[in-house]
Amino acid sequence: MSIAIVGAGVAGAAAAIRLAERGVQVDLYEAVAEPQPIGAGLLLQPTGQRVLAAMGLLDGALALGMRVDRLFGDTPTGRAVLDMSYRRFHPEAYGLGIQRGALMGLLWGRLRELGIHWHCGVAVEGFDQDGQGVTLRLAGREPARHAALILANGSFSRLREGMKLAQHARPFPWGAIWTVLPAPPDFPQIELRQRFRSASQMIGLMPIGKAHADDGERGINLYWSLPVAELDGWQQRIGLDALKQQMAGLFPDVAPLLAGLRDAAQLREARYADVWMSRWHDGRVLAIGDCAHGMSPQLGQGANMALIDAHELSAEVGDDWPRVFERYSRRRRAHLRFYGQASRGLTPTFQSHAVVAPWLRDRCFGWGGRLPYIHEQSIATLAGVKTGWLWGRLEI
Ligand SMILES: Cc1cc2nc3c(=O)[nH]c(=O)nc-3n(C[C@H](O)[C@H](O)[C@H](O)COP(=O)(O)OP(=O)(O)OC[C@H]3O[C@@H](n4cnc5c(N)ncnc54)[C@H](O)[C@@H]3O)c2cc1C
Incomplete structure (x- = not known):
């Protein structure tokens, strides 16, 4: 039996590619009949770039995107709030500004090259799992049986509620x-x-x-x-x-x-939501991408996290899917927890009616950024590699 993936966004498409490359048979379900290469511009961090390189897609992304060496943000009075240079993270590091559509075009092209079964216009309405596999309920079609199920259908997924574990998805105001x-x-x-x-x-x-x-x-x-x-x-x-x-x-x-x-x-x-889950697997079902850890775009990490999820999952492939998913959850825990907390903590200082938090931000961020240690931590956060507040780096 093949593995089912729900959602052909960054997370689902990348997971299908990485699993197929490891010899796993994949069926990808996408609700939209004719997916269009659209979406907001994305900043691809060094982490996401590494995953694209592993898929052989980085050169294509570099040819379409624009190199971003520095992030600079200030107030109307000219007070610098954010001033981060990737070079301070690594002499050869940079961000890559790319249209989501351009990235999706590269991922979907690779899906086709690999001959992955891609079912467009098929919405998955629910699932039931037992000891041997997972049965998908499909809109207007016969149910489909698979060895395991990967949910990659975005922050506002209703399927996620079928996983028996503590979770919440709170829309940001x-x-x-x-x-x-x-x-x-x-x-x-x-x-x-x-x-x-x-x-x-x-x-x-x-x-x-x-x-x-x-x-x-x-x-x-x-x-x-x-x-x-x-x-x-x-x-x-x-x-x-x-x-x-x-x-x-x-x-x-x-x-x-x-x-x-x-x-x-x-x-x-x-619109975006803060998605929190106590873990990301429940037996033969796994959540990845925004479905597992939706966050605000302030840290520029969502698509990168989706790419890393796909890459790290492929590193754990084996025959026993519940064990594979359990090992994946353990492997991803520190990184996902850090960025979830950072997104929850920082978003109101950039998007809210608050007065004190942005006042402190304007005074502390620019000043703190001039301290080498703080600057280093900030740029490591932006680069997508942090796995803890004080120490810990993601190795891809
Ligand atoms: C304004 C904005 C700016 C952003 N900037 C950045 C940035 O700079 N850097 C960055 O890394 N990230 C950024 N992000 C976040 C990034 O876009 C997301 O994290 C990423 O696209 C999530 O991908 P995904 O595959 O998990 O989910 P999605 O892209 O939401 O894909 C989910 C897919 O599942 C399909 N689907 C849904 N339900 C079903 C169903 N029942 N059956 C079948 N298919 C289904 C949907 O049609 C869709 O194709 C930004 C987001 C926004 C909104």
Whole structure:
């Protein structure tokens, strides 16, 4: 019997590839009939890049994405809040800004090369497991029987509730709107650039390269933070012109880029949830990716964590799937716990109506970042390698 994976996003596609490369027979179920290569710009950390290299996809990603050497964020008064250089982590390290669609194109291409059974337009509605396998309930189809099941269907998965273990998925009270805009010819070369006013306004710009190889334009990902309560119907309540004024008011340098933003429909909404699980396996069922550890995008880790999950799972492959999943959970524990805690702790200092936390952030982060030890810890956090608050590094 084959292994079933639910969801062909970064986590599910990468897991299918890594398992197939180890000789495991995989069936991948995706609810969307014709998955499109879309999604927000992603920052691929050195960790995620290592996994792509192991899959033979890093050169393709480098050809499409844009190298990011530094993250810089400040306040309208010019106070530096974040100033992190990958070079301080490792002389050859950098982040890679890439369109999610470009990354998905690479992963899906590899899925096809490997001949993985990919069932698009098939939603998995539930599952039952016993000592020999797992039976999937499929929308409009006969049930399917598999040796084990991997849930990779995102933060808002309902299937996860079928795993008998303590868990919660709490939507964050803040989300974002984002788009990819063509870089005007005279627009300066930027790194990952953020500007904050307290925690209630935040704009982010990241160079992310092109969607596919024959695309002439290089894009810049524009991110604007908004409370979830204001996301629905923002077009009527705020309106595009007023929104652009707010953006340019916070960060005047963005004005030339905003000329490419002509229609509210260009902006997409993003909502995210904090997913916590006491462990990630229950017998023959395993959760990976956002389904297992959804977090806010503030640390730029979600897609990287999904890639690492896939890679680390493939390292534990064997015949006894409950044991494989148990070993995987143990292997991932420290890394997943650290980033879950960091996301929960840091997100309100960047996205909330709080006053004290961002006031402290503005005064402490910039100052702390000048201390070599703090800078080193911050950049290791950004690079995606930390497995504990004081020590511990992920080795991939
Ligand atoms: C604005 C924003 C910015 C971000 N920036 C970064 C960044 O800079 N760096 C980074 O690493 N990460 C970033 N992330 C996070 C990253 O996008 C996610 O962590 C990552 O895409 C999660 O992948 P996934 O495969 O786990 O889940 P998803 O991408 O959610 O994929 C789940 C898949 O499962 C399918 N599915 C759902 N239910 C079913 C079902 N019942 N049956 C079959 N199929 C189903 C869905 O159609 C979907 O294709 C960002 C996220 C956002 C919103």
